[in-house]
Amino acid sequence: SADPDVAGPSVSTHDPATSDPSMTRAVAVAPGGASAGATLVALDGDGNETERISITKAPVTIGRMSSNDVVLSDQNVSRKHAELRHEGGRWMIVDLGSTNGTSVNGTLAREHELDHGDRITFGSIELIFETRAD
Numbered sequence: 001s002a003d004p005d006v007a008g009p010s011v012s013t014h015d016p017a018t019s020d021p022s023m024t025r026a027v028a029v030a031p032g033g034a035s036a037g038a039t040l041v042a043l044d045g046d047g048n049e050t051e052r053i054s055i056t057k058a059p060v061t062i063g064r065m066s067s068n069d070v071v072l073s074d075q076n077v078s079r080k081h082a083e084l085r086h087e088g089g090r091w092m093i094v095d096l097g098s099t100n101g102t103s104v105n106g107t108l109a110r111e112h113e114l115d116h117g118d119r120i121t122f123g124s125i126e127l128i129f130e131t132r133a134d
Helices: none
Strands: 010-013 024-027 038-043 049-055 060-063 070-073 082-087 090-095 102-104 111-114 119-122 125-131
Touching (some): 010 049
Antiparallel strands (some): 090 111, 102 119
């Protein structure tokens, strides 16, 4: 079997109930669900979709440490890299002082309001932000 640390960058959530990587994973679902839902779509190096992570609560922590809501196993991702927040009806990505920064659509951003289809990059991992239309 392959060593998971050598397999290259990967995205996961600490939800032991989800063993099928092709499934949409819910991150800490709020009781009764949340009205403002979003999805992070993980891409591989060739731009192919590898995983869909359903975001139903905020804030969501993103980073290399296993205690984050979304765990990115990439050497260039900080332990606590960024946070996805929902404030006043808007989704924001906030860099938590990471070493290599967070980019949105190719531009380094400390804090950025997200729109549907925005590409967020942490290290070599790219996620596409999608919002559900009400």
